[in-house]
Amino acid sequence: MKRILSVTIFLLAAVSLIQLQSCSKSDPAPAAVAIFPDVKSYFDAAYVAPQSFQDNGMTNAIVDGTSALVIKDLVGDNHLIWSNDRVVPSPMWPNPPVYHVDGSIGYILVPNVDKSRWVSKLFAKKAQPFDLYVALRDLEAVSFEGYFAVTLGMRNRGDHVEISLTDGANTVSPQMNPPLLEFNKISIVRIRFDGANSKLFINNVQVQPNTVDVGTGGINQIGYGTVSHVAQHDFFGMWVKFGTISDTDHATIYKTLSDFYKPGTFPDKPLATNIKATWNTTSKAWEAKYTYQGTNPEDKTKTEYRWGYHDRSQDLNTANLLTTSQASASSLIRASFNTIWTQPGLNKVDVFCSVKVYDNKGNSWDHFVRSPPTPDNVP
DSSP: OHHHHHHHHHHHHHHHHHHHHHHHHHSOOOOOOOOOOOOGGGOSEEEEGGGEESSTTSOSBOOTTOBOSEEOOSSSSOOEEEOOOSOOOSTTSOSSOBEEEETTEEEEEEOSOBTOEEEOOOOSOBOSOEEEEEEEEEOSSSOSSEEEEESEEEEEOSSOEEEEEEETTEEEOOEESOOOOOTTSEEEEEEEEOGGGBEEEETTEEOSSSOBOOOSOOBSOOEEEOSSBBOOEEEEEEEEESSOOOHHHHHHHHHHHHHHSOTTOOOSSOEEEEEEEEEETTTTEEEEEEEEEOSSOBOGGGOEEEEEEEETTSOGGGOEEOOTTTSOSSEEEGGGGTTTOSSTTSSOEEEEEEEEOOBTTSOOOSSOEEOOOEEOOOO
């Protein structure tokens, strides 16, 4: 009987495999469906990138390469809705930001652009303490901005990290040293908002000083993103507790999250790091410089470049991407764009470049990584 049952199971599996292979030959393979760790039972609100939607009615589920208009609250109805009220004038920053799948992990690329934020409905004000967890991957771009700073937040200020609690128009930002997020690597951030006893943890290590004071305010809305510029990063998930997580529960939560979002890791795909736009005095051009990071050797014949600029007399959100046909090489000759850089040497217009690299097997990370802006301060 056991033998018959085993044979039956084998045959069913074989038939299923044949059917799957048959379908795969004729139909295009769908984008991988990302999974995620389930820790929502410990929280009052929970959000993960794969549970996002392309529409306000939450009928069009997110798929690889589409924009996340709504991030669903897995616990209640405090869904996060994209609220950017400015039109981003560049295809470099889709509006809303785009969802990506890498293996089994789904994330939203949050670009460095003004008012990148999702917010929930208003609710009755909640008092401290709050416990907040966020899984993210910091990316090279414009630094010294907010990572996430709508209601409960954290900012990078270059030589220190701040945590902030927004109550109406008031924001308290104590200084915390030093910054511990590493470019292009996953981090799990935990912030315990508890008045003068508030604490910040990155990858389960408490950031010094041990406690800071965020005041006595509460919140009546949950948000993700900033009301100004956000530091470019990948968003994986956010979990909020109106209260305090016990040490025992924290141990379970952190292990569950870190087993999936592995701190200090990044995709095993080639990546351009340390990107800079440097001025060549001989060719009178900016040149893209970067460090290649990958397991396999680089195929430099496939490297892609994008160039952009920002007029300092305009809002920073007006950074423009030059069209690919005009600026897709490793260098950008300034004289070819004399209508943009009309006052060279006067710091009037910044330039930046974005780079996407490939290895000799055709692999690449799924998005361009951008350099910081370079002032046009040469004659």
